[in-house]
Amino acid sequence: MTRPQQTISEKTIERLSVYRRYLKELQKQGKERVYSHELSKLVSGTPAQVRRDLMPVGGNGCSSKGYEVNLLIEEIAKLLDCNDKQNIALIGAGNLGRALLGYLSGSRDNYDIVALFDNDPEKYGRVICGKRCYCIDQLAEKIKEYKITTAILAVPGEAAEATAEILIGTGIKAILNFAPKHITTSSTVFIETLDITKALEKAIYFSRKNT
Amino acid sequence: MTRPQQTISEKTIERLSVYRRYLKELQKQGKERVYSHELSKLVSGTPAQVRRDLMPVGGNGCSSKGYEVNLLIEEIAKLLDCNDKQNIALIGAGNLGRALLGYLSGSRDNYDIVALFDNDPEKYGRVICGKRCYCIDQLAEKIKEYKITTAILAVPGEAAEATAEILIGTGIKAILNFAPKHITTSSTVFIETLDITKALEKAIYFSRKNT
């Protein structure tokens, strides 16, 4: 009974990440089992959606007892992390970059920011928040050295595209972009943009629409 | 010829925000007209999608000459901002909060972060990045005083739900949440969550899938 391995939608992947985070909380609390209707509240979804999301991770749900927390965490990890701790690079050690570093450092067991990059001589060469900061020029070299596959881009908008180009050139596989700039590429690199001003303008718009 | 005013999808609102940002750049460059296929590149979309997005803002496109940049900016502003400068509150003056403050301050002509809140006595009472920081206890009072309708929530995950409750109680209309925690509410408040770890885990997942 091999897993079908049909492609899983981005939205499902996102929700799996959210489910897992919550499952780990449950694990700490010592809860052993969980129902789809409990998980569904985490994402404002329906129980059916949760069950569907969980299908590709292997049907380990049990009728009338729900899902086993420990097992589910393991299975989601298998899918999301491949049991591999990923090395991440953070490009840009400005305000946002340093905040992200603080935010994402700590006890993550599936990824780790291992290197920082900036083009400001004031910053590179130093250790910031416990991580070594390198000059942008060393990107290719260090990304190979640390076997980094994913980068977080926290540079000013003007620099985003050029920096992304460099990153893509190093053979990186995914970029999480915080610059308010859509990055286009012909390569297969996965690029996810978290556009803060876009999100804020959207919130502002709906602040007026919601009666 | 009144505007139909049918509800516009969230995704369209997001893209309108992106279009506008780019249009403003074009405006600075002195470009007067723009085609749908130029805008479509900004969001990895198709020209047809852009034209559809622009329908609710009033069909000011002109065959074979495209859209008038200045007019389009104006019309999008009418829809997105209602020609009103919105006052925003930022809750949480930690690393992320301060970074967001720096990032969002500056010359925005449609919104302005007018007040900061934190529950740490080290922080409230002071001026941080040019903005006065108040104690969380003063939320309701100040939100009324400044006529704030939208809040940015940048508090730790554990505090997110309780703080959101307070915010909703003050009659705020929209929340942009950065805490890694989905916020559920029975009210009509619009809540948009920018979940950084979710986005990162998604990027990590696709870093392995994209050949």
Place this chain on the structure above:
DNA sequence: CTAAAGTTGTGAAATCTTGCACAGCGTGAT
């Protein structure tokens, strides 16, 4: 004046995503 090229606005098809509804199963009560 006519034709060609290029663009908008939009009905209709296609695709993607979600929700419904029910068969099937394990559990606990009687």
Place this chain on the structure above:
DNA sequence: ATCACGCTGTGCAAGATTTCACAACTTTAG
């Protein structure tokens, strides 16, 4: 041992979003 209950897995329908494709229009060239 049987039955009622509640949950999972999933076919199918409904809904949302995107893309296609083409009529209508404007400009430019001949």
